[in-house]
Amino acid sequence: MKLIAFDADDTLWVNEPNYVDVKQKLCEMLSHHVDEETLAVRFYDAQIRSLNTFGYGAKSFMLSMIETAIELTNGTITGTEIQQIINVGRKLLDFPIELLDGVAEVLETLSKHFDLMVLTKGDLFDQESKIARSGLGHYFKHVEIVSEKDEQAYLRILQKYNVQPADFLMIGNSLKSDILPVVHIGARAIHIPYATVWAHEQVVDEQLVGKSFTTLNSARELLELLETIKGAT
Incomplete structure (x- = not known):
């Protein structure tokens, strides 16, 4: 990857x-x-x-x-x-940033072996502020803040960084924004569900039929999974 x-x-x-x-x-x-x-x-x-x-x-x-x-x-x-x-x-x-379990440790480990990116959507000022307040910014080589996360947006970003879909992995909690568009362009996706999901980001089960992606319970499970993927490529 x-x-x-x-x-x-x-x-x-x-x-x-x-x-x-x-x-x-x-x-x-x-x-x-x-x-x-x-x-x-x-x-x-x-x-x-x-x-x-x-x-x-x-x-x-x-x-x-x-x-x-x-x-x-x-x-x-x-x-x-x-x-x-x-x-x-x-x-x-300006709410205090509460990191999810294991995130800091996982990013610290992965950043030593992979190029990492924050790929999020929303208001530029708002998202940049949260990244700065999180204290995680130094783990990421790239930051991309887009207005929408659809197939076209992912393809533009991959072209910008000269990365093929097969060499790209997206990790996120939203099936609609982080998983399905990535799968559709032939890239890999890992879904880490979060307890609260905005109605606009929800998808029906029929949309997931035939879609191949991995689901984990928490960020902590990423390290073992990525070591397996790394060893198989």
């Missing part, structure tokens, strides 16, 4: 639970305007609309919260309430 890429959020560190927590605070703030189930549906719709304009990340999430609040209150929400939403959302831009 010439290049091993890691997803960032919920692969290297805890991310989605922070968004779930902020969403719950939004529900509490708007509980006197609308029930939680209605808010959840309308907020998800706002998030999907925002993707086409603002992309992924904390800023898009915050704008979706404000848009949802305005819509569900028919514009009667006060400036003070909007400021409260902004204040809660800002926590997504």
Whole structure:
């Protein structure tokens, strides 16, 4: 293998639970305007609309919260309430990074033998900040932050680094973004599931039929697996 890429959020560190927590605070703030189930549906719709304009990340999430609040209150929400939403959302831009079990040790070992890359999607400032706060940046030879992780994006990155799909390995928690596009271009993928998955990243079982990839329980299992792969190539 010439290049091993890691997803960032919920692969290297805890991310989605922070968004779930902020969403719950939004529900509490708007509980006197609308029930939680209605808010959840309308907020998800706002998030999907925002993707086409603002992309992924904390800023898009915050704008979706404000848009949802305005819509569900028919514009009667006060400036003070909007400021409260902004204040809660800002926590997504500087929350303490909690590394997932075994990640630091695995990266330290792998970086001595392989070229490593962070390959994540989202807002450039937001993702760069999380990488810096994580203290993991020095393990990675390359960092790629893209607007979407689809087949075209992976092929562009492989062409940029002159790497063939057969020599590339992607490791991540999202079947939709980290696994299926990589498998489709003929590269290798390792799925490390995370307990909390955003609805937009979920896939149905039918999409996995005939797809070849490896699933591990944690990052700690990577070292033994990669030694096996390395010895077989």
